[in-house]
Amino acid sequence: MVNKVPFSIRNRVMKYPLWFLVIALMLAVSSSSGFCDSGSVKPDAGKSQADTPVLPSATTQAEKAISQVMMDKLSNAVGSEYVIGAEDVLDITVWRNPDLSRQVQVRPDGRISMPIIRDVVAVGKTPTKLAEEMTNKLKEYVQNPVVAVTLKEVNSSNIFLLGEVAHPGKYPLKSKTTLLQGITMAGGFKETAARNQIVIFRFTETAPGMKRFTASYDDIVLRSGISDNFELKPGDTLVVPSESMVVFPGR
The missing domain is CATH 3.10.560.10 (Outer membrane lipoprotein wza domain like)
Known part of the structure; x- marks a missing residue:
């Protein structure tokens, strides 16, 4: 004999639309996997941690993969073989660090100024090369930094x-x-x-x-x-x- 679902239970289930059940399932999955911890700036030797600002950074493998995809897309869109020149305008994006991201114009001396790492030579480099160098410089201060350099304006040709x-x-x-x-x-x-x-x-x-x-x-x-x-x-x-x-x- 087949057991019938009581009418009262069926009525309660039908009250909740399909989208509600999908959201509930997503919340259950995210709560079981946990949230990602944000990183902190590495303190320099001889400096107290109190003197060093705390900045978020990408620390999980998933975030690194997403960041790499973002950087690849930006490089492909701009043309990674383009050589940066004086007066060009660049968009510098440090993944998950808006305080370190900004739009800058290459100075006549060929350099750009950025937070923490200060002056960086940009002229004569491709966006990809500049992003790699800035990533290496930021490793001293930020855990697992990912930098993308996008050419915003070409003024140097x-x-x-x-x-x-x-x-x-x-x-x-x-x-x-x-x-x-x-x-x-x-x-x-x-x-x-x-x-x-x-x-x-x-x-x-x-x-x-x-x-x-x-x-x-x-x-x-x-x-x-x-x-x-x-x-x-x-x-x-x-x-x-x-x-x-x-x-x-x-x-």
């Missing part, structure tokens, strides 16, 4: 042509451009130009600050100095001094 050229100023770098082509963009040399003392300043990833190159127009054109007619990079500053100037004494 320019070169600067100064000195004794017809039209000095800032010029967009839309394709591969050699030194001579850059000078042509600025209208060529003035009569007073010291065309054999051309100076190029460039940010590099390996060395702090700017690297200085010199080139000679006569060597390139008259003496087959093809190697001196090198390709200009975003952010390069090309200076053509005057013949009457002593630009670099003792050179």
Whole structure:
């Protein structure tokens, strides 16, 4: 004989819609798995923990996996091979640490300023490379940090042509451009130009600050100095001094 469910019980069950039962099941699962603990900033040696601010961080394997997916998507969206230049605007996201996340513009000296780790060289690096370096720096202070760098604005695809050229100023770098082509963009040399003392300043990833190159127009054109007619990079500053100037004494 089949036992029938009492009408009173059936009536109580039917009062609760399906979505209510689903929510109840989700709450039961989450309560059994527990909540994730937030991490804290690691104290430096010789510093008291009272002097070090407490910041949350991703500590579980699940959070790390989610964070990695987020970082990969951001890198793919921006183009991880893009090389950051001066005046570019970057979105720096430190996963689960809003106090450490911010939007910054790369300064003319090629650096950005961030909380805790302070100045970081950004020029000459890809967003992925910069994110890796910032992650390593933050490990001293935050447990399991995950950093994503997103390119917000591209302002660095320019070169600067100064000195004794017809039209000095800032010029967009839309394709591969050699030194001579850059000078042509600025209208060529003035009569007073010291065309054999051309100076190029460039940010590099390996060395702090700017690297200085010199080139000679006569060597390139008259003496087959093809190697001196090198390709200009975003952010390069090309200076053509005057013949009457002593630009670099003792050179």
